[in-house]
Amino acid sequence: GRMRIDIVTIFPEFFGVLDVSLLGKARERGIIDVAVHDLRDYTHDRHRTVDDTPYGGGAGMVMRPEPWGEALDEVLTPDAVLIVPSPAGERFTQALAKQLATESRLVFACGRYEGIDQRVVEHAASVARVREVSLGDYVLNGGEVAAMAMIEAVGRLVPGVIGNPESLDEESHEDGLLEYPSYTKPAVWREREVPPILLSGNHGAIAAWRREQQVERTRRVRPDLLGDA
Numbered sequence: 001g002r003m004r005i006d007i008v009t010i011f012p013e014f015f016g017v018l019d020v021s022l023l024g025k026a027r028e029r030g031i032i033d034v035a036v037h038d039l040r041d042y043t044h045d046r047h048r049t050v051d052d053t054p055y056g057g058g059a060g061m062v063m064r065p066e067p068w069g070e071a072l073d074e075v076l077t078p079d080a081v082l083i084v085p086s087p088a089g090e091r092f093t094q095a096l097a098k099q100l101a102t103e104s105r106l107v108f109a110c111g112r113y114e115g116i117d118q119r120v121v122e123h124a125a126s127v128a129r130v131r132e133v134s135l136g137d138y139v140l141n142g143g144e145v146a147a148m149a150m151i152e153a154v155g156r157l158v159p160g161v162i163g164n165p166e167s168l169d170e171e172s173h174e175d176g177l178l179e180y181p182s183y184t185k186p187a188v189w190r191e192r193e194v195p196p197i198l199l200s201g202n203h204g205a206i207a208a209w210r211r212e213q214q215v216e217r218t219r220r221v222r223p224d225l226l227g228d229a
């Protein structure tokens with residue numbers, strides 16, 4: 001399924017890496033179109049100002065609504081989902097990634113500073129579906145890194161992007177558990193052996209051992225995924 005992704009940012013060069021990553025192939029094959037837009041191209045003053053001081057006072061700067069309004073007028077179509085990476089957003093999950101991978105059009109609004117004037121999000125919601133989405137509970141300087149992570153997580157789920165689709169369902173968080181540990185040659189490395197079960201050829205026993213590893217690892221590292229306290 002063909003997908004179009006537009007990214008609006010004051011750091012367009014940041015997304016140059018999408019040309020060389022997995023998504024580069026998807027772009028060459030015409031499965032995913034990515035267009036990056038410099039927010040400053042939608043300013044009209046000599047200094048190409050995108051931010052200003054916050055009403056109500058407080059530290060930091062807020063991104064002005066006008067440039068965002070003009071940028072989104074150009075790229076946000078009614079069929080699109082506008083994704084605003086934000087620490088105040090809903091949690092980004094594999095489930096959300098799968099849902100977004102079915103969309104034909106995504107627009108990422110990457111904010112810097114203390115965020116974007118809230119009226120931009122309110123206005124956008126009158127044009128298209130808008131989701132404020134958080135990558136995680138930590139402080140970043142802006143939405144670009146989060147957008148990159150989301151684009152990678154979503155992009156690889158778009159049909160045709162990954163050459164080997166069955167590798168998609170053997171991943172952490174696909175079956176609600178963390179993935180089992182993996183090994184490859186040599187059988188002994190720095191006196192450490194590969195678990196013998198994996199060399200037994202007993203595929204039923206191997207599958208059982210892997211499942212047990214998933215459960216044990218998830219219980220140890222991520223009890224929250226098991227619904228345990």
Ligand SMILES: Nc1c(O)cccc1[N+](=O)[O-]
Nearest residue numbers: 086135136139140142146
């Ligand atoms: N956490 C954070 C932030 O601090 C700034 C922009 C976006 C995010 N996020 O998506 O998680």
